[in-house]
Amino acid sequence: xxxxxxxxxxxxxxxxxxxxxxxxxxxxxxxxxxxxxxxxxxxxxxxxxxxxxxxxxxxxxxxxxxxxxxxxxxxxxxxxxxxxxxxxxxxxxxxxxxxxxxxxxxxxxxxxxxxxxxxxxxxxxxxxxxxxxxxxxxxxxxxxxxxxxxxxxxxxxxxxxxxxxxxxxxxxxxxxxxxxxxxxxxxxxxxxxxxxxxxxxxxxxxxxxxxxxxxxxxxxxxxxxxxxxxxxxxxxxxxxxxxxxxxxxxxxxxxxxxxxxxxxxxxxxxxxxxxxxxxxxxxxxxxxxxxxxxxxxxxxxxxxxxxxxxxxxxxxxxxxxxxxxxxxx
Amino acid sequence: xxxxxxxxxxxxxxxxxxxxxxxxxxxxxxxxxxxxxxxxxxxxxxxxxxxxxxxxxxxxxxxxxxxxxxxxxxxxxxxxxxxxxxxxxxxxxxxxxxxxxxxxxxxxxxxxxxxxxxxxxxxxxxxxxxxxxxxxxxxxxxxxxxxxxxxxxxxxxxxxxxxxxxxxxxxxxxxxxxxxxxxxxxxxxxxxxxxxxxxxxxxxxxxxxxxxxxxxxxxxxxxxxxxxxxxxxxxxxxxxxxxxxxxxxxxxxxxxxxxxxxxxxxxxxxxxxxxxxxxxxxxxxxxxxxxxxxxxxxxxxxxxxxxxxxxxxxxxxxxxxxxxxxxxxxxx
Numbered sequence: 147x148x149x150x151x152x153x154x155x156x157x158x159x160x161x162x163x164x165x166x167x168x169x170x171x172x173x174x175x176x177x178x179x180x181x182x183x184x185x186x187x188x189x190x191x192x193x194x195x196x197x198x199x200x201x202x203x204x205x206x207x208x209x210x211x212x213x214x215x216x217x218x219x220x221x222x223x224x225x226x227x228x229x230x231x232x233x234x235x236x237x238x239x240x241x242x243x244x245x246x247x248x249x250x251x252x253x254x255x256x257x258x259x260x261x262x263x264x265x266x267x268x269x270x271x272x273x274x275x276x277x278x279x280x281x282x283x284x285x286x287x288x289x290x291x292x293x294x295x296x297x298x299x300x301x302x303x304x305x306x307x308x309x310x311x312x313x314x315x316x317x318x319x320x321x322x323x324x325x326x327x328x329x330x331x332x333x334x335x336x337x338x339x340x341x342x343x344x345x346x347x348x349x350x351x352x353x354x355x356x357x358x359x360x361x362x363x364x365x366x367x368x369x370x371x372x373x374x375x376x377x378x379x380x381x382x383x384x385x386x387x388x389x390x391x392x393x394x395x396x397x398x399x400x401x402x403x404x405x406x407x408x409x410x411x412x413x414x415x416x417x418x419x420x421x422x423x424x425x426x427x428x429x430x431x432x433x434x435x436x437x438x439x440x441x442x443x444x445x446x447x448x449x450x451x452x453x454x455x456x457x458x459x460x461x462x463x464x465x466x467x468x469x470x471x472x473x474x475x
Numbered sequence: 476x477x478x479x480x481x482x483x484x485x486x487x488x489x490x491x492x493x494x495x496x497x498x499x500x501x502x503x504x505x506x507x508x509x510x511x512x513x514x515x516x517x518x519x520x521x522x523x524x525x526x527x528x529x530x531x532x533x534x535x536x537x538x539x540x541x542x543x544x545x546x547x548x549x550x551x552x553x554x555x556x557x558x559x560x561x562x563x564x565x566x567x568x569x570x571x572x573x574x575x576x577x578x579x580x581x582x583x584x585x586x587x588x589x590x591x592x593x594x595x596x597x598x599x600x601x602x603x604x605x606x607x608x609x610x611x612x613x614x615x616x617x618x619x620x621x622x623x624x625x626x627x628x629x630x631x632x633x634x635x636x637x638x639x640x641x642x643x644x645x646x647x648x649x650x651x652x653x654x655x656x657x658x659x660x661x662x663x664x665x666x667x668x669x670x671x672x673x674x675x676x677x678x679x680x681x682x683x684x685x686x687x688x689x690x691x692x693x694x695x696x697x698x699x700x701x702x703x704x705x706x707x708x709x710x711x712x713x714x715x716x717x718x719x720x721x722x723x724x725x726x727x728x729x730x731x732x733x734x735x736x737x738x739x740x741x742x743x744x745x746x747x748x749x750x751x752x753x754x755x756x757x758x759x760x761x762x763x764x765x766x767x768x769x770x771x772x773x774x775x776x777x778x779x780x781x782x783x784x785x786x787x788x789x790x791x792x793x794x795x796x797x798x799x800x801x802x803x804x805x806x807x
Contacts, residue, residue, distance in 0.1 A: 188670035189641075302758055332533035332697065332759070337741035341752035359670065362743035366750040386747035403675035405704035406744055410723070413682060414704070416675040420640055 149176035149216075150320060150353050151200070156213035156223070158192075158199045160424075167424040169195040169208070171377040174450070179320070180351040184368030184385065186361055188400075188421055192377040193357045197323045199223075200355075201234055218320070236266040239314035243326040245306035248313070249298040255309060256294040263316050281312040286342050304335035311342070318350060325357045340367060361401060365389045370456075373397045376422055376432035379450070383457030391467050393459035396433045431461070439463040477560040478521040479659055479691050480545060480578075484554035487515040487540050512762045514540040516715040517554070519789070522659075527685070527692045529706030529723070531699060531738070535759055537715040539663050542695045546580035546661045558659075576606060579652035583664035585644035589636040595622070595647055596632040603654045621650045624687070626680060642673035649680065653688065663695045678705060699742045703727055708795075711735050714762055714770040717789055721796035731798040733775045769801065777802055 158170040170192045177183050187193040198204055200215050202222060215222040217238065222230065234240075242248050250258055256278060263274040275294070282290035285308045298306060307327060314322050324343075328336040344367065347354055358364050364371055365385060372382035373394065381394040392398045399417040401407060408414050419436040422428055431448050434440040443462045452458040453466065489512040493501065501507045515537040522528045532538045543549045545556060547563060555562045558574045566574055582588040589598055600618040603609045609617040619629035625646040636644055645665065652660060662681070666674045682705065684690060696702050702709060703723060710720040711734065719732040730736045741752065757774040760766055766773050772782040781801050789799040 188672065304758055333699070333738060333741050333743075334533065335758060336743070337752045344749075344752065360743065361671070362745045365745050365747065366743055366752070369749075385749070389745060389747045400671055401745060403672050404700060404745060405675075405678065405698075406700035408704060410704055411682075413679045414675040416679055417672040420642060420673060421670075 150179045150181075150218065151177040152214075152216040153196075153200065154214045154216065156196065156199055156215060157211045158195055158204055158208055159211050160208045162207055162425070165425050168377050168427065169424055170199055173213070173374075173377075173379050175372055175379060175382060177321070177353050177355065179353055180347065181370065182347060182354045182356060182368045184364030184371040185355055185357045185374065186359065186364050186371060186400075187374035188359055190376075190421055190424065191374040192424070193359075193374045194325050196374070197240070197325050197355060197357050200323060201238060201240060202230060203240075232266070235262065235319075236317045237319050238321045238323065239317070239319040241307075241310050241314050241322060241324040241327045243329055245303070245310040246298065248310045249306065251298050253297075254294070255296055255298065259294070259313060259316065262313055266317055277316060278312075281315045282309070284315065284346065285309075285312045286338070287312070304331055304339065307331060307339060308342070311339070311346075315346065315350075315352075319352060321353045321355070323355045323357070326359070327356075328363065329358070329360070336363070343367070361389075361404065373400070376427055377424055378432065378460060380433065380461065381457075381459040383454075387454075387457055391465070393453055393457065393464040393466070394433075394461050395437050395439050395463070395465065398465060399436075399438075476523065479524045479559060480520075480522040480693070481557040481560070482518055482520045482541075482545070482554065483557070485515060485518045485541065485544060485551045485556060486513070486553040487537070487544060487549065488513055488552045510763060513715050513765065514762065515544070515551075518717055520710060520717065520720070522691060522693060524658075524691055525685075525689065526708060527694055527706045529702035529709040530693060530695045530712065531697065531702050531709060532712035533697060533759055535714075535762060536712040537762075538695050538712050541712070542580070542661045542663045542693060545659075545693060546578050547575050548580065572606070576655045577657050578659045578661065579655060579657040580661040580663065581645075581648050581652050581665045583667055585641070585648045586636065588648060589644065589651075591636055594633055594635060595627075598636070598647060599632075599650045599654050602651070603656075606655060608654075608656060617654070621654050624653065624684065625650045626676075640673075642669055642677060645669060645677055646680070649677075649684070653684065656688075657690070659691045659693070661693045661695070664697070665694075666701060667696065667698065674701070681705065699738065700744075711738070714759065714765050716770060716799065717797075718771065718800070719796075719798045720789070721793075721798075725793070725796055731792055731796070731803070732771075732800050733777055733802075734771045737774075769799070779805075 154174050156170055156173045160167040160169055173196055185193045199210055204210060210223055213223060259278040260271060260274045263277055278294060279290045287293055287308055328339050356364060356367060368385045371385045371388040372379045375396050381397050402415040403417060405414060417436050422432055428435055430445040434444040448460045448462050450458050450460050453464060491510045493509055497507045518541060530538045544551050563574050596618050599621050600614045604611060604614050618632055622629045622632060627646050666677050669677060694705055706723050709723050709726050710717050713734050719735045730739050768784045769782040769787050772778040787799040787801045789797045792798050792803055
């Protein structure tokens with residue numbers, strides 16, 4: 147099966163007064179039809195920037211400096227604006243963290259949704275409204291007829307996010323890029339949205355890139371996981387494998403610092419130090435200064451190596467599956 | 476032993492007064508009511524010295540309002556908060572100041588709780604000097620000590636808050652609270668805004684400081700994993716009321732209240748393999764017009780007729796464990 151989306155060596159840099167911030171630096175991954183990829187990382191790791199770069203939503207001073215984004219045979223990184231506009235919102239949709247930013251606060255939901263339908267297909271207003279009702283029901287909004295006539299501020303946070311998801315689904319896209327869509331929501335509401343998303347992806351065969359800092363959410367939802375650190379994907383593989391046997395010391399450290407994986411009352415295992423600024427990355431492996439396994443070899447940039455079928459990592463000293471014991475210092 | 480903090484019948488109501496037009500409309504016979512939000516309703520909680528009480532709930536359940544009342548930033552509309560056995564509202568002069576100093580608060584967002592125009596040395600050092608905890612001449616050394624305790628380099632004390640990272644700013648907030656030598660800290664979502672690896676560092680700091688300074692915490696969070704890790708005892712709030720309370724192991728071992736059960740079931744945990752999310756239906760009702768009876772009944776899978784009319788009392792179901800659910804009477 148050919149991949150739906152193939153990102154090759156993508157690099158997005160921000161040219162600021164203080165220097166060049168390498169927000170995304172050589173990211174490669176591919177995504178099949180109907181697959182959910184979890185893109186995990188801490189703030190500033192470049193995960194959102196990667197998602198935005200796919201749709202070329204990068205504003206100055208940022209620029210995609212190299213790489214290709216192959217979507218269904220076209221390179222989105224070099225496509226002209228008109229052709230790109232035909233893809234945005236129709237074949238690739240985006241869901242943002244804050245639905246209040248997606249929705250126009252002074253327009254009614256029906257106005258906004260009908261506009262989105264008619265932007266890509268020449269249908270009558272009535273047909274467009276029917277489609278809106280249909281997708282609102284799909285995402286679990288009760289009484290869609292009445293809700294269509296409401297303004298965004300009439301909705302609760304969870305409902306707003308459902309509307310944003312409904313808008314993304316309007317054109318039955320091949321790919322949805324979801325940027326932290328449940329981060330601002332409560333646990334019970336988050337579970338509701340995750341349940342809807344799981345069902346929709348299974349029913350419609352939509353592929354998804356789920357960007358999140360929350361390993362727990364991603365582990366329950368994704369088929370594959372890619373872990374980002376300082377602008378690079380440090381590890382990717384099948385979700386269960388990344389969770390059970392992480393190769394990269396950073397992935398391991400990240401999972402070990404989650405409270406529920408530690409014994410109560412004992413100090414949490416922590417990663418020392420903090421993430422480097424993308425303006426001033428350490429030489430070689432960016433994780434080296436915080437890494438328990440870092441040594442002289444790490445002063446040069448580790449390449450992405452496929453250690454097991456479908457499981458790759460950028461590390462000279464990965465946690466191999468046979469011998470998981472700590473290396474001698 | 477008297478508990479360090481004793482809340483009895485604590486209630487907070489926010490009332491929106493009628494404006495002039497609405498008052499006139501009411502004179503003329505229109506049905507206009509003052510709108511009241513019951514943010515916190517009749518909460519009874521005791522916190523023993525040296526304990527970590529975790530307060531869990533979703534947004535809008537009143538957990539922050541309760542925390543702010545305990546820290547003395549708000550006064551309860553009804554009920555009393557006693558600090559070491561004395562009602563805080565009745566204290567005057569020196570005693571009131573003492574009680575206020577001994578209970579400190581650490582906020583969620585350090586950027587909005589630290590003055591951006593003050594240097595760290597002022598943020599941390601001002602209060603202890605004003606309150607006579609350290610003389611002017613020893614202030615620099617005292618600030619350096621405080622910064623060292625929370626894991627910051629004292630050489631950074633001339634910097635402003637914006638020159639620090641999120642985790643470091645949270646440490647400044649902690650140093651500021653510690654500087655007045657409190658006994659009780661209210662931590663309101665203090666690690667919620669931090670990345671996992673930084674969150675672990677700050678949680679470890681909280682646990683280390685607790686031993687070093689003999690502190691008692693009220694730890695407010697929506698993150699069950701964090702609360703489970705740090706607390707001895709947990710209270711769960713829903714729409715202004717405490718619905719369940721008990722030792723951490725007992726609650727995580729077997730929740731009694733249907734809401735707690737749902738919260739625990741839906742907590743995302745890191746586990747290999749996809750999971751099906753089963754969901755409690757509906758959303759949190761508006762606190763402006765909470766449902767009658769048990770607040771949780773519209774979403775509860777076990778609700779029966781009595782839940783719609785009668786508010787369940789928070790009753791002891793086992794030693795040290797309380798739950799507010801009619802199902803417990805039914806079973807008995």
